[in-house]
Amino acid sequence: MKTLVALSLFVWSTTGLAQSGNLKPGTSAPDFSLKNVTGETVSFTTFREARGYIIVFTCNTCPVAKAYEQRIIELNAKFAPIGYPVIAINTNDPQVSPGDSFEAMVDRAKTKKYMFPYLFDEGQNITTKYGARNTPTIFLVKHSNEGNIIVYTGAIDNDPEENKSDRINYLEQALSAVQAGKDPAITSTKAIGCSVKRKRST
């Protein structure tokens, strides 16, 4: 009983207090058309066989994003073959954060052998549309008859430093639920991350 109360409090605190920024679970995921590091343009329709998408708002420079980079590579390796490819989008303005220029993205993707698109968000419009304010931020999107629907947003897990024995893999749990045709128990989480480096308004 005590566990149940604690659990429901936990669920309440993670889902009840909605994030004012991110697009909310249950709403439709805006499509985009952004330049990939390979030079091609990528949108949802690039993946004809996809059952959904793991959208990762990230960048080259944020230490938290870097701490999650290997996990993002592994997520794609694990879930792209079953229909949920990773689509990474760089949130940062290259003038404010030169390490996040398109050229730096190309280098990073080559060095780390990204097997997924890493997209340049010219003008930061897609970052703004999704409401991502820190990196890394995940949106798990489900392809359905009603279109592309956001089913989870927030962190990959609760263990940025990779030292917790009781790690909760929020994203994988949400994906398992979606595959089983259910709604995820936890649909949104928060994590400490780097602020999106916004273009200076002059």
Add this chain to the structure above:
Amino acid sequence: MKGGFLFLSFIFCLNASGQEVGLVTLNQLYDRVDHGRDTIYVINFWATWCVPCVKELQNFERLSNVYKNKNLKVLLISLDFKSKLNESVLPFVKRNKMKNEVFMLNEPDPQIYINRIDSSWSGALPATLMVKNKKRKFFEKGFTYSELLNEYKNFK
């Protein structure tokens, strides 16, 4: 006289570079704020790995120096990993001779503590909370000195 001066400089050095960094839970932090009477607490959340945080820290040091007799207390709460206390946070605090009190947040679950700091907060750093008695204002942004000064004056 000369001895006295040397002694004073010695004490000053200790004060400037002997800064300690304690752990603080949110309950401890809010308890302190609750007992602060008319003190304005400017609580900045930062990390050594966060570039805009590191850039704005001097503005908080300057604010507390300018208003040191004015019921202002600046608290700098690091959200670095606790394992980085000795490796990153303490050396950073000493190197920059930080005068404000510095703590590391001692909370296990960001799903709880981020919303307890402010429910509108995404978790992006830097972030700052101003509190005086029951009044509070939260900022998910970095500050230049003049922006910080304005917000502090507006809040007073």
